[in-house]
Amino acid sequence: MSAVGTEQAAAWVQAFAERVAEQRDHLTELDSAIGDADHGTNLDRGMTAALAGLQATPPADAAALLKAVAMTMISKVGGTSGPLYGTFFLRMSTALGDGRPAEVAAAFRAGVDGVVARGKAEPGDKTMVDALLPAAEALTDAVGAGEPLDAALRSAAEAAARGRDAVTASVARKGRASYLGERSAGHVDPGAASAVLLVESAAALAGG
Amino acid sequence: MGVEGTVGIVVVSHSRPLAEAAVALARQMLPGRELAVEVAAGTDDGGLGTDAVAVSEAITAADSGAGVVVLMDLGSAVLSADTALELLDDDLRARVVLSPAPFVEGLVGAVVVAAGGADRDRVAAEALRGLAPKQAHLGAPG
Secondary structure, eight states, rough: SOOOOOHHHHHHHEEEEEEEEHHHHHHHHHHHHHSSSHHHHHHHHHHHHHHHHHHSOOSSSSSHHHHHHHHHHHOBSSSSSHHHHHHHHHHHHHHHHOHHHHHHHHHHHHHHHHHOOOOOOOTTTSSSSHHHHHHHHHHHHHHTTOHHHHHHHHHHHHHHHHHHHHTTTSOOTTGOOOOOOGGGGOOOOHHHHHHHHHHHHHHHHHTT | OOOSSSSSEEESSOHHHHHHHHHHHHHOTTTTTOOOOOEEEEETTSSOOOOHHHHHHHHHOOOSSSEEEEOOSHHHHHHHHHHHHTTTTTHHHEEEEEEOOOOOHHHHHHHHHHHHOHHHHHHHHHHHHHTHHHHHOOSSOO
């Protein structure tokens, strides 16, 4: 995979939707431990609607595709992950350019910056940012070092998983989980878990 | 749209019944007076959740040109209200205030002064001091 066009973006979104559907109950279970027990069902509802939307109105290019996914997520998810994933896809869509590796890395970074700006979470707050930021850094570094996009996406997926695991022991400082204080420690953050699925879906597509 | 010469109010909640009840409570203060109070609440299948697209449409519907004050409950309501701003055109966005006021008390305070013709910043300020009467009555916590 040397660039991300409409076909690759569609396959990524499809793969993410499938992972979310497959992990739906697991994500909701994580969220029932430290949140409002809706992350898996919300995300699955959003991604199912996103795929249906893409089928009903096929987008002209990869940027339009990501924007369409963004609007569906913003509207249909219902929970916090809607505006957060929606903002991620929206910002990514405006920065994707021709989808060359450096642009993909920059677009991913723009998406993550959007999530940070929207949710105002900082590293270590135990949110999806703890998986997404290390992924963005790994992707940018790998692409900058001249690695092929496939390998760079695999590095990003590994960094995301490490980031998710690194905050499992932490106390949540954002969202519903923050109401639990110390009791949130020792639980995997559901947002970080779904963010890992997002990056792994891209890596799997690249042959990871 | 909205009501000419008055600031519009938008109520964002996870729950449509919660939002509608809060609006009913606030509207008790406005017998015979017109005010645009729009609700964006719940998911379209009747569940709990918020929808930024619906919030942006509610803002558009509430605005008469005098601006809009948005009250919200918690969590995704805040993020959806924030995201909704991104979906508005620049002119309208500049007329909108997202209020950190308490949901019920802020709404009651806001509708009373908005119906009286106060400007947007005055309405937002009144929402923000929504807890004052209760705090004065009950005293400081602890």
